[in-house]
Amino acid sequence: MGLFLQTALFPGCDEETARKTVETASKNSEFTIDLNKCQYANCYEGTQVLIVGDELGFDSLAKFLSDTAKNPVMLLYIYDDDFWGYDFYMGEEEDHFNTIPDYFGTITKREKQSLAGNPDILAGWFNIPDKEKISRYLLHWSDYEMDTLEFLGTAYPQDSYPYGEAWQMVDFAAQLGFFWPFDESEDIPALKPQFPTLSEILQNNIPSISKQPLLENYPIICKLPSAFSHEYIKKLLAEDGIENFHFKDKTPLEIIETANKYRFCVNRPDCDALCQRMAVLAAFCDFWMENISGSWRFLDRATYEPLFINYEKPTDVYVLRSRAAITDYSKNHRAIRDLERLQEIDSDNYMIYQQELDNWHHRQKQKQQELNNNFDSFMRQTKQKEDAIAEKEQKRLALILEKRRKRKEKKPK
Numbered sequence: 365m366g367l368f369l370q371t372a373l374f375p376g377c378d379e380e381t382a383r384k385t386v387e388t389a390s391k392n393s394e395f396t397i398d399l400n401k402c403q404y405a406n407c408y409e410g411t412q413v414l415i416v417g418d419e420l421g422f423d424s425l426a427k428f429l430s431d432t433a434k435n436p437v438m439l440l441y442i443y444d445d446d447f448w449g450y451d452f453y454m455g456e457e458e459d460h461f462n463t464i465p466d467y468f469g470t471i472t473k474r475e476k477q478s479l480a481g482n483p484d485i486l487a488g489w490f491n492i493p494d495k496e497k498i499s500r501y502l503l504h505w506s507d508y509e510m511d512t513l514e515f516l517g518t519a520y521p522q523d524s525y526p527y528g529e530a531w532q533m534v535d536f537a538a539q540l541g542f543f544w545p546f547d548e549s550e551d552i553p554a555l556k557p558q559f560p561t562l563s564e565i566l567q568n569n570i571p572s573i574s575k576q577p578l579l580e581n582y583p584i585i586c587k588l589p590s591a592f593s594h595e596y597i598k599k600l601l602a603e604d605g606i607e608n609f610h611f612k613d614k615t616p617l618e619i620i621e622t623a624n625k626y627r628f629c630v631n632r633p634d635c636d637a638l639c640q641r642m643a644v645l646a647a648f649c650d651f652w653m654e655n656i657s658g659s660w661r662f663l664d665r666a667t668y669e670p671l672f673i674n675y676e677k678p679t680d681v682y683v684l685r686s687r688a689a690i691t692d693y694s695k696n697h698r699a700i701r702d703l704e705r706l707q708e709i710d711s712d713n714y715m716i717y718q719q720e721l722d723n724w725h726h727r728q729k730q731k732q733q734e735l736n737n738n739f740d741s742f743m744r745q746t747k748q749k750e751d752a753i754a755e756k757e758q759k760r761l762a763l764i765l766e767k768r769r770k771r772k773e774k775k776p777k
Contacts, residue, residue, distance in 0.1 A: 366445030367530070370420050372429055373438040373542050375410040375490055382411040385433040392428065395421050409491055409541030415439075423460060426451035436489040438540070440533050443467075447505065448533035449479070452486065459485045463505045463532075480504070490540045491625075494658075501536045503527065521654050522559070522617065559615040562601075565652065566594050566612075572652050582689035584720060588713060591644050591663070591686040592651050600645060605638040616649035623662070634668045641666075644683055656690050663687040664698075681710045688720065693727065700724055 374382045383404060390397035401416035415421070421428075426439035436454035443449075449462035461481030465471060481502035483495035492498060500519040505528060508516075513528040523535040534544045560570055580586055589596060601612050611619050623646035626639060633639040647662035663686055667678040678684060684702045691699035703717045703724070710717075 367442055368420055368444060370415050370425075370439055370441040371537070371546075372413045372415055372426070373410065373440065373537065373540065374413070374429075374433065375436055375438075375541070377410045377433060377435045379404050379406055379411045381433055381435065382413055385429050385435075386413055386415060388432050389421075389425065389428055395419075395425055395428070397421075403546055405545035407542055407545070412537075412542045412545060414546045423451035423453075423458075427453045427458075430454055438486075440537060442530045442533055445530050448530045448536075450481075450533075450536075452489075454489055457485055457488075461502055463503070463530075465504060466506055476504070486540070492540065494661075498536065498539050501532065501539070559617060559653075561613055561615055562597075562619060562649070563612040565616075566598060569594065572654050584685050584689040584716065587716060588685055589682060590689065591666075591680075591682045592648055593682070596682050597645065597648050600641060603641060606641055606645070609642075611645060616653055619649045620646045620658075627665075634665065639665070640668070647686065651686075651690070657692070660687065660690050660692070660695070663690075677705060679709060681706060688717075693731070696724055696728065 372382075372386070374385075386397065386402060387399060389395050390399050396417040396419050398416050398418075403414040403416075405412045405414075415425075420441050420443065421439065422441065423439075426437055429439065430437040430453035436452070438450050438452040440450045441448065447462065447464040447467060450460070452459040459482045460479050462479040465476050465479040483492070483499050483502065486492060486498065487495045497520070503519075505513055508527075510528065514526070516527045518524075518526050519532070519535065520539075523532070525532040525535055537544065560568075564570060584590070585592055591597075600606060609622060611622070614622065623639075623642040626642055627633045630636045630639055643662045643665040647659045647666065650656075650659035650662060663683060666683050666687070667680075669675060669678065684706050688699045688702040688706065691702075700721060703721050706717045707714050
């Protein structure tokens, strides 16, 4: 028999309240809970409880815990080592997810959708600055072949467990701010080693997660120092304000979390100098973890450039180089703007930036040609459909006229 496990997350709730809630649930004959085996753990985000009993409680237990504690509760579960899911309740809001919704038999599309998970609901109750940080977990495994699941690997680079592994539940909970604290009590597979601290990364030149030389993929930051250079980050750590946070002793995930939280604590964070510098540091961490899109979003916060008012243009060539290098095509106008600014303030490397600008303009022409070809193809298909409809209509009218003619011929004179 595989593992049957359930753990309840109480965001923003103290341990005493969580204990009383679980004790109350144990007295309800609907649930089987062994209070002597239940375990509690405090974390920054709230309280996590490992609820042990003969049977899993699923949505009814989650609702009971939430109503009793008057607090949001997510009940995560692993069923027979085959799949994981959760049931979430808070007042009238609820959300449910199951990696294999049709495990026990065929279900309707509506039932399947009700088990698809809703990041928007969770983002309102958990510390999730960016719902994209959890959306990739909410995947129905039964929609894919096993070979495809294995090819997908983990939902995010920092995760320990891949798709198809029920312990992926632990990675999901960690993204909500609840890291697994019950290692000794359950036969949990080995977790991915804890990330090194920023100090260890800088001192030992620890490569990115895949151990591949990422900079080689980006010509600008391969040729010139940037905000991803270790020397730049060492100087940033010594700046006033940044130094007080002791970031060098934190892991990349902790730094990103701190930067996000600080952003929500200041007025007009886009203009706040310390918030901008934290964004650069967080971008370095995301880049190290190979989350390129996340890194770009942080670099986007590193400067303030309103479109409709006069404001000082950015002067940090290291930040501009990094941002211009990792910008994807959907933001090509931003890369071009950064490269043109670099040509203004760093004329010594004018030709390097011009080469990148030429590459962008070439890609734009290719994209426009592709769009033109797609448009021409669409118009041809549309014309063919219209011609086919017209031909069909013409045949229909001809048939009607022919029938009328024959009826007239048959009509006695």
